[in-house]
Amino acid sequence: MNLALQTGALMLAILMGYAGKRIGVFGGRDYKLLQTIIFNVTLPAAVILSFAKNDHDLRMFWVILLGFLAAFVPLLAIYFAARRAPVRSRGFQMLVGTTFNVGSFALPAITTFLGAGAGVAVVMFDIGNAMMCAAGALVLTNLLLHLDPNWDAMTGGQRARVIARNFYSSVPFDMYLTMIVLLLAGIAIPGPVVTLITPFANANTFLSMIMVGMMMEVPRDRDDFLDMAKVLGWRLLVAVCAALAAWYLLPLAPEVRMVVAVTAFAPISIFSTKYADETLDRGELAGFSLTVSALISLVIMAGLCAWLPTLL
Template identity: 50%
Template sequence: MLFQACSLLLVIVGAYALKHLHVFGERDYKVAQGLVFNLTLPCAIILSFATNKHDMRMLWIVLFGFFACLIPLFVVYFGSRGDERNYRAFQMLNASGLNLGAFCLPVVQTFMGASAGLPVIMLDIGNATVATAGSLTITRTLLHMDDNFKALPLALRLRNIARDFLGSISFDIYMLMLVFMFLHITIPQPIVTLITPFANANAFCAMAMIGLMMEVPDNRKDKVELAKVIAWRAVFGVLIALAAWFLLPFDVRIREIIVLGSFAPITIFSTKFTDSLTGNAKLAGFSLTVTAVISLVVMTALHAALPVA
C-alpha cells in the first residue's frame, strides 16, 4: 500500500520536474486537464457504474456529499470576515469542496480495487452539484464580486448557471448514470471493454495534471492564506469523516471509502474559479498540489489504520 501511494506521489513529482526541465510548458497542464475531465474521468465513472451493483441506499451518500460541500462554504464566509475580499473568495472556494473524481477516485481504486469507485462517485454527485458551479455563484454573490452578473436579468443569470453545470462532461455523465441507476439500465459489455483502457489511465493522468499545475508562490500573504485554507480543510475533513463513520447506514468498507473521501484535496473547479475571480492562478495551482500531497499522506494512513472490511 505504501508503494502504491508513493507511485502516485512520484507521478506528481515527475510531472513537476519535467516541467522545470522544459519538457513541458507552463500551460501544458491544460492538456492533462482536457484528458482527465473529458476522457479518462468520464470513462472511470461509467466503468464504476457498469461493474458494481447499484444499491438505492447509495442515494444517502449523494445527499451527504451535497451538504459536505455546501455547509463549509457558508462557515468560511462568516469565519473569514475582516480579510481582504479577494482572499475571502480564495478561502471560500478552496476550503470547501472535495476533489473526488480527479483525485480520490484513482487513489481509492488503487488502494481498494475498482469496486471502491461507486461510493466515491455517489459522494461526488452531491459534491459536484455545488463544486462545479454553485460555489462560484454563491461566493460571487455573497462577496459582491461581479457587478456584471448582478446586472443581468434573472433568466440570463439562470442560463449562465445552467451552462456552468451542463458544460462539465463529468457532471453530465454523473447525472446520466444516476438516471440509469433509477431505470435499472445496464451498460453494454462492448462499451465496458472499449472504455476500460481510458478508465485505467485516469490515475496517472490526474496525478500528472496536478504536478504540471504546481508552482510555488513568492508572496508571503499568499502562503499565509494557504495555511488558513489547510487549517479549514483539516477541521472540515475531521467533522465530515466523523459524520460519515457514525451516521451513514453502510458497512465498514463503504464508510471507510467515504472517510477517505472526506480528506480529498481542493477541487480543480476551485482553482479555476480562484483564477477567474482573483487572477491568482499561481496560488490556485500551488494550493491544489499542496493539499493533494497532504491528502495522499492522510488517506494512506487512514486506510492502514481503519478496520479492514
C-alpha cells in the same frame, strides 16, 4: 508493502509532472491540455467503469447528500468566519477551501488502494460535491461577495442561463447524472461499452497525478502563504467532520462508510483553481495549494486505507 509502493507510485507521478515542467519538458500551461483530456475522456470513462463493475444500493443516495453538505455548509461557515478579511482573501478561502477533488484524485487514489469496488461510494460522494464544484460554489461566492462585476447587471434569466451552463457544460457531472438515471431505471451498461472505455478509465490515475504536479508553482508573497495555510486548515477541519459523519451517521455497510470517510480527505478541486484564476487572479496560488493539499491527502488517505479496515 503494496500500499506503500502504490502511494510511492502516485507521489512519483506528481513529482514527474513538476520536474517535467521545471526542466522544460512541459510548458507552464500544458496542464490545461491534460485537464481537457481528463475531464472529457478519462474521468467520464472511470465513472462508467465504476458503475458497470459494481452492485448498487439505492441507500447510497445518502452519500450524495453528505457530499453536497460537506461542500455547501463550509462555504457559508467560511463566509461568516472570515468576515473581517479583505474580499480577495475571503473569496480565496471560500472558493479554494471548499469542494473536493474527487474524480481526478480521490477516485483514482482510493481505487488504487482499495480496488475498483470502492469506486461507487466515491462517485456517489462526488455527485453531491459536483453540485457545488461545477457551479454552486462560484455562484454563491459571487452572490455573497459580488466578485463578478457583470453579475449585478444581469437579469434573472441571464443569471439562470449562466448557472445552468456551468452545470450542463461539465462532462463529468453530465455523466454522473446519466449513470444515476440508468441506475434508477435498472439499465445495465452493455459489455462492449465497458470493454471499449476500460483503457481510457485506466489512464485516469496516471494522467491526474501528472497534472497535479504540473500545476505546482511556489508563491513568493507572505500573504499568499497565509491564505494557503488558512485554506489547508479549513479543509482539514471539514474533512475530519465529514469523515466522522460518514463513519457514525450513514445507514450503510461498514465498508461503504469507510470509503466515504477516506474520500472526505480529498484535496482542493481543480474547478477551484479555475474560479480563483478567473475571479481573483490567484490561479497560481490555487494551483500550488492544490498540489500541497494533494500530497497531504495522499499520505492521509494511504494511512486511513491501511488503518480503517482493521476497525471493521
